[in-house]
Amino acid sequence: MPVSEPGAAAPDLVTVPARQGLEAVDIIRRAATAPAGGVGPVLHDGSGGTLGFLVPPGTADAWDLPGSACMQTNGRGMRFGDGAPPVEATxxxxxxxxxxxxxxxxxxxxxxxxxxxxxxAADNCR
Structure with a gap:
C-alpha cells in the first residue's frame, strides 16, 4: 500500500526498541526481493531508543506482539510529501x-x- 495514496486512511504505527527494530529492518531487507527492500517508512525517536514502522491502517486492531506496541494514528500529525517526519520529535x-x-x-x-x-542469543553468548 503506498504511503500517501489519495483518500487512504492514515497508517498505523508499530513501535519497538531500536535494537530490535534495526535488526528487523536488516532481516526484512535481506529476505525481500522487491527493489525497495520490503520495509516501509521507519521513524526513530529523538533519543534513538525507539523505532516506529508505518503499517497499513487497521493493523492496531489485531497487533499483540509482546515487546512492541501498535497504535492508530488517525492522521493526527501525519503528513507526507514535504520530507518532514510525520510525528513531532522524530x-x-x-x-x-x-x-x-x-x-x-x-x-x-x-x-x-x-x-x-x-x-x-547474542546476549547469552557474553
Whole structure:
C-alpha cells in the first residue's frame, strides 16, 4: 500500500526498541526481493531508543506482539510529501520517498520475532 495514496486512511504505527527494530529492518531487507527492500517508512525517536514502522491502517486492531506496541494514528500529525517526519520529535530512518509503501504487518511480525531471538542469543553468548 503506498504511503500517501489519495483518500487512504492514515497508517498505523508499530513501535519497538531500536535494537530490535534495526535488526528487523536488516532481516526484512535481506529476505525481500522487491527493489525497495520490503520495509516501509521507519521513524526513530529523538533519543534513538525507539523505532516506529508505518503499517497499513487497521493493523492496531489485531497487533499483540509482546515487546512492541501498535497504535492508530488517525492522521493526527501525519503528513507526507514535504520530507518532514510525520510525528513531532522524530526523524526518518527510512523516509517514504525511499521506500514507497507501508511495511506488511505479517512480514514485520516475523522479522521482529527473529530479531528478538537473535538478540537473546547474542546476549547469552557474553
Amino acid at each position: 526523524g526518518w530512518l527510512l523516509p517514504p520517498e525511499v521506500t514507497g509503501s507501508l511495511t506488511d504487518p505479517a512480514v514485520l511480525r516475523a522479522a521482529l520475532g527473529e530479531a528478538a531471538r537473535l538478540i537473546e
